[in-house]
Amino acid sequence: MKEYHANKTDLFNIAKQLVFDCEKIESGRAVVLALQGELGAGKTTLTQHIAKVFGIKKNITSPTFVIEKIYNIPKQTQSKFSKLVHIDAYRLQNKAELNTLGWGESLDNSTNIIVIEWSENISTALPQNTIWVTLKHIDKETRNIKW
Template sequence: MSLSSHGRVECATASETQAFGEELGRSLAFGDVVILDGPLGAGKTTLTQGIARGMQVKGRVTSPTFVIAREHRSLVDGPALVHVDAYRLLGEGTGNTADPLGELDALDLDTDLDNAVVVAEWGGGLVEQITERYLLVTLDRESALEDDPDSHARVITWRWSSS
């Protein structure tokens, strides 16, 4: 998949969300930063699981809520995946964004962020300060739930942005 500068896809199941994430992961490169935006339960971690498969990194991808950030090393000499819960990293929504690079550095990750892909759940307010170019991915489940309360579908939109 050659990811265009923006787009939209509807994924009917968690498996489809992971498959889209896998395609996305194959298109990411060293130094890329991805913001995942969407409400609780929208599928941010599910999408990240697919991104990890596409990037061919090791380790099981789970929500970074309790560890704040988790690093997954490449199995194929590609970039590492740094999966971040930006909400917790920046003080649980307190607006403490004075030094996001310092906050990431304080986590003592083994990887230089230029040698990784950073995927930040709840990343608004973080990545705009650590990079000039980032991929904003929005996951929307509300639209599908309005039509079918039992739906697991998500509408995923993306666009490359500059700070």
């Protein structure tokens, strides 16, 4: 388990470490990052930094109303991943709702990295090797992040 106390300026380096850890996983399936934390804990901000690590230039926002957004990871990053799948599970209540997004196909693609906000809402649908990332408020500027 890794644990950090971080402010916003530290998040990029933490995202780099998290991506580095994900790159080492060889499961034959997508790597799933399950982000947990109360409203405002930094789930979307961490996802934005993960996207930056992959060289994604698009503006990353929480897909609260569309539930899922998929971003291509530029080839020049030399990552084993080709797509960042960003899911906001805040409005999802079960695996059946997740399946309407093509969950099985996303999960079966080993070149996907899937980042899920509000993952606790669909925890029973997540694979056993999911990386659980917990974000907690320490104070207005600082978060505790562990996985």
